[in-house]
Amino acid sequence: MVIETTIILRLTAAFTTMYLVALGHSIFEKSGILNLAIDGVFFLSTGVTTAVVVPLTWLLTARGLSLVLSTTLAALTAGLATAIIGIFMAWTLTKLPISHGAVGLSLMFLGYGLGIIAGYEVRLRVGSIRPYTYPDSLGIYLAILAITVLIGLLTYFFIFKTALGTAIRACGENPHVALALGASVLKTRLIAGLLGFFIMGVGASFFVLLWQKYWDIKTYLLGYGWLAFTIALAAGRHPIVLIPLAFMFGGLVEFSITLQARLGLQADLAKMLPFIAALILMIIYGSTKLRRIFEPPGSLGKVFYKEERTI
Amino acid sequence: MSSKVLSTSANISSAESVENVILSARNISKSFPGPVIALDRVSLDLYAGEILALLGENGSGKSTFVKILYGIYTPDHGEILMKTGRILERVTINSPADAMSKGILMVSQVPQLISKLTVAENMALTLTSLRIHGVKSLTSIKKILKIISEESEKIGIKIDPNEKVYNLTYTQKQLVEILRAMIVNAKILLLDEALTYLPLLERRKLYQALLKLKEQGGSIVIITHKISEAMEISNRIAVLRAGKIVGVVNTWETTIDQVRVMMFGEERSKQISYVKVQTINPRGEPRIIIRNLHVEDDYGREIVRGVNLTIHAGEVVGIAGISGNGQRELLESIVGLRKIKSGDIYVDNVNVKRSGVKNIRELGVSFIPDRLLEHGISPEESIVENIAACTVRNGINIPWGLIEEISRELINSYQIIAPSTKTPVKYLSGGNILKTIVAREIENAKKALIACNPTRTLDEVSAIYVRRRIREKAVNENLAVLIASEDLDEVLMVSDIIYVMNTGRLYGPLTPEAPCEDIEKLMVM
Numbered sequence A: 001m002v003i004e005t006t007i008i009l010r011l012t013a014a015f016t017t018m019y020l021v022a023l024g025h026s027i028f029e030k031s032g033i034l035n036l037a038i039d040g041v042f043f044l045s046t047g048v049t050t051a052v053v054v055p056l057t058w059l060l061t062a063r064g065l066s067l068v069l070s071t072t073l074a075a076l077t078a079g080l081a082t083a084i085i086g087i088f089m090a091w092t093l094t095k096l097p098i099s100h101g102a103v104g105l106s107l108m109f110l111g112y113g114l115g116i117i118a119g120y121e122v123r124l125r126v127g128s129i130r131p132y133t134y135p136d137s138l139g140i141y142l143a144i145l146a147i148t149v150l151i152g153l154l155t156y157f158f159i160f161k162t163a164l165g166t167a168i169r170a171c172g173e174n175p176h177v178a179l180a181l182g183a184s185v186l187k188t189r190l191i192a193g194l195l196g197f198f199i200m201g202v203g204a205s206f207f208v209l210l211w212q213k214y215w216d217i218k219t220y221l222l223g224y225g226w227l228a229f230t231i232a233l234a235a236g237r238h239p240i241v242l243i244p245l246a247f248m249f250g251g252l253v254e255f256s257i258t259l260q261a262r263l264g265l266q267a268d269l270a271k272m273l274p275f276i277a278a279l280i281l282m283i284i285y286g287s288t289k290l291r292r293i294f295e296p297p298g299s300l301g302k303v304f305y306k307e308e309r310t311i
Numbered sequence B: 001m002s003s004k005v006l007s008t009s010a011n012i013s014s015a016e017s018v019e020n021v022i023l024s025a026r027n028i029s030k031s032f033p034g035p036v037i038a039l040d041r042v043s044l045d046l047y048a049g050e051i052l053a054l055l056g057e058n059g060s061g062k063s064t065f066v067k068i069l070y071g072i073y074t075p076d077h078g079e080i081l082m083k084t085g086r087i088l089e090r091v092t093i094n095s096p097a098d099a100m101s102k103g104i105l106m107v108s109q110v111p112q113l114i115s116k117l118t119v120a121e122n123m124a125l126t127l128t129s130l131r132i133h134g135v136k137s138l139t140s141i142k143k144i145l146k147i148i149s150e151e152s153e154k155i156g157i158k159i160d161p162n163e164k165v166y167n168l169t170y171t172q173k174q175l176v177e178i179l180r181a182m183i184v185n186a187k188i189l190l191l192d193e194a195l196t197y198l199p200l201l202e203r204r205k206l207y208q209a210l211l212k213l214k215e216q217g218g219s220i221v222i223i224t225h226k227i228s229e230a231m232e233i234s235n236r237i238a239v240l241r242a243g244k245i246v247g248v249v250n251t252w253e254t255t256i257d258q259v260r261v262m263m264f265g266e267e268r269s270k271q272i273s274y275v276k277v278q279t280i281n282p283r284g285e286p287r288i289i290i291r292n293l294h295v296e297d298d299y300g301r302e303i304v305r306g307v308n309l310t311i312h313a314g315e316v317v318g319i320a321g322i323s324g325n326g327q328r329e330l331l332e333s334i335v336g337l338r339k340i341k342s343g344d345i346y347v348d349n350v351n352v353k354r355s356g357v358k359n360i361r362e363l364g365v366s367f368i369p370d371r372l373l374e375h376g377i378s379p380e381e382s383i384v385e386n387i388a389a390c391t392v393r394n395g396i397n398i399p400w401g402l403i404e405e406i407s408r409e410l411i412n413s414y415q416i417i418a419p420s421t422k423t424p425v426k427y428l429s430g431g432n433i434l435k436t437i438v439a440r441e442i443e444n445a446k447k448a449l450i451a452c453n454p455t456r457t458l459d460e461v462s463a464i465y466v467r468r469r470i471r472e473k474a475v476n477e478n479l480a481v482l483i484a485s486e487d488l489d490e491v492l493m494v495s496d497i498i499y500v501m502n503t504g505r506l507y508g509p510l511t512p513e514a515p516c517e518d519i520e521k522l523m524v525m
């Protein structure tokens, strides 16, 4: 019984983290900007979370407020911090004709650096940050799970059923045409950057607060940002399709050690499993009619220059 | 040509009255890297209740000018004034959203719609930006769908707003654009060759709509290379040449010849002649034989229905007809770009039914596709590279020096306006891009040339040069030519034998001497 609860908690945490990060990333990429900053942003969020959650918990618990409040506020703060990066990225890549790859990778390294600066000292002082994370309560985990799924559904509705969501997709398909139709490419992408990176940041903070309950400067070596990137790719950036995939990939990561033991795999091979699964999925889409649904946005990663001749 | 498209009626009033100006562009200049001076201190007024034809040869700056009015380009110098109340006030137009909020809307030759989205979703962008019917960022697409349904009903344009744009025909897409203009309630409508590719019938319908807009005090700028049509529907004509306004005249006070002189200058306008290029060519052996050909369109409907046709070496066969009757699909299937449902095609007695484009090209068959801007070019590549793309296919060593030389020759002889041979073709004006490909295909044709509307966006002088070259190639180099064109004058000018294509079948043969009315009857029956 106890073991089962632990499994549910860990799986929920893995899902929530991977899903939200992949979801936020997908919103942003739907607007046509290639997000290679994802892994740095992931780590930055975990660093900021660590830096914020500790003092905030001291402050709030001293006033008799609950741990859940301080952890939640820390998650939202991490979201805001990463949102700044999202806005910056959206602005630079829409206003200036520079390469998405260059900006994304630079921001990735910036994220690693800032994340270390943010979290290092606090981490040294408290040693373990487990006491500053969400309590292992099934109720709390399920509540967060419910909210996460709700956010996913709302995002689906927003992207596919509202005018602004349509503008985001339009900017991703062809920003020049979107502009000619009356959309403001800059405003639309800023909104996608803000919203997407906020969700990403909150999601990544759950890595610390809900899933691993651990943070270290070496966290940046884990590449979980890239895993979320892969999940988004395999799900065609679709908020609903992301749900089973984030669940599956989260599970693969969470249980890779178990799998490794059961199947007698090498540790390194076990780590590759999620990526192999993603490749297989993409090959399946690519060779079937599903291709149309999972196609990336037509202008993803293309430099946007307003006066460019588009014919 | 159709002289009854419409009569310009007595509404020619406004010519000099400043009272009626609704937009005034003053000293507009715009240059591009190259360097290219696309517009040089252009001043032009638009009056309420007029149709202004903006004419000029390929590359003269017409598109650049209307793109500035629509907020896509920002001018380097100059200002735009618009009527607010009774006075003209300076305005800044930084984006199409800005332009639309001031009642300006542009429709261009290539529909500016996102194919993956539905009609309503495309419209959603416009409605939100102008807050039409209270549409805001978070308004549901469902509500927008309803608005579009109602509006299109009211306006009388039948389009299913829930249809994905990639499922629409070209004409339907342009109708969506026009519908957009109506919903936005545009006062100033800029049509950049927007009607050029539409079938005659649709064009006539749209002219009626334009007249209505004009009567309501709207103002329409039409860019076209069909001068005769401009003469028929416009009140005034403005001519651009190399980025400068060379004249603005009242249509009723001028003649086609005067307009041509303004466009091309005395010297070059003399080259314009629509009499048949007289060359006598002995008919050679049959080169392309088509037997009982059936072909489907993109939606699986049979669009070519049993075509039999023989094209001999040294002969130009012209197919007249309103576009959309299977011409494009017929031609595409000959060059291997479209699957053949049944029937046979022989090139020099080789059955090429399943040969594929590459092999058919290697047999010496050249091809000028319809709506080339959408599918015929590599926009990022330079002129030289686009020309090389078919000149030298075999071998790994591409003789760039030679191709460079060929390119320069073609640029000269076809008068392609470009800063250099290294310029990516996407930086050329629409007509000059077409000229690049047309030149490449004509000059490289060894055995046969298959062409679909090869001069549709070319200015008259260029179009006439192209037609002359096609005939010369046929006669001097024993080329077999099949040319389908919506422009009956063109077909009459170049062909030895004429067929009319209507609902998937060929009618004919007729000779170019056949009475025009007979041919037109076959086209619309």
Ligand SMILES: Nc1ncnc2c1ncn2[C@@H]1O[C@H](COP(=O)(O)OP(=O)(O)OP(=O)(O)O)[C@@H](O)[C@H]1O
Pocket (backbone or CB within 6 Å): A307, A308, A309, B032, B033, B036, B037, B038, B056, B057, B058, B059, B060, B061, B062, B063, B064, B065, B417, B418, B427, B428, B429, B430, B431, B432, B457
């Ligand atoms: N975005 C751009 N970048 C670089 N050069 C451009 C751009 N747009 C236009 N030009 C250049 O400006 C000049 C005018 O082009 P424009 O498209 O206005 O001609 P046009 O009169 O519309 O010709 P056409 O009849 O062929 O359409 C051309 O020499 C073209 O190469």
Ligand SMILES: [Mg+2]
Pocket (backbone or CB within 6 Å): B062, B063, B064, B192, B429, B430, B431
């Ligand atoms: Mg043009």
